[in-house]
Amino acid sequence: MMKRSEIRENVFRLVFCGDFHGMDELPVQVDRYFEEVSMPDEETGFCQFSEEEQAVITERFNQIKERVPELDAKIDEVAMGWKTNRMGKAELAILRLAVYEMLYDDEVPVKVAINEAVELAKKYGGEDASSFVNGILAKLA
Numbered sequence: 001m002m003k004r005s006e007i008r009e010n011v012f013r014l015v016f017c018g019d020f021h022g023m024d025e026l027p028v029q030v031d032r033y034f035e036e037v038s039m040p041d042e043e044t045g046f047c048q049f050s051e052e053e054q055a056v057i058t059e060r061f062n063q064i065k066e067r068v069p070e071l072d073a074k075i076d077e078v079a080m081g082w083k084t085n086r087m088g089k090a091e092l093a094i095l096r097l098a099v100y101e102m103l104y105d106d107e108v109p110v111k112v113a114i115n116e117a118v119e120l121a122k123k124y125g126g127e128d129a130s131s132f133v134n135g136i137l138a139k140l141a
Helices: 004-018 023-037 051-066 068-078 089-104 110-124 129-140
Strands: none
Touching (some): 004 089, 004 110, 051 068, 051 089, 068 089, 068 129, 089 110, 089 129, 110 129
């Protein structure tokens, strides 16, 4: 079974990719994502995702995509001088995921949502991404 952080990272990747496609294309893009990432391991023959994990990741992605206008409005409220339309795509996807977790996921403590977002920003964002993401989420918290 995947760790929560691994599931979160895959949700982030889908949220990031979702910004490059129209809403009508998203189901096909999600299927393609799992096809690409779920190639059977050459040594073990096992796929990276179980059906249950795919369902969890897809459901979380869909919940975030449905709330993008609301999530962006919350981010815009606290991001002084940085509206969402000016942010880097990776940072914005990380923020959307974290704000979603902070507002709608009772299983994820706010501190964990912020910590995980900062880690994703270090891995996927620009040079100052982790402090940028941390600052916005701290204001929101």
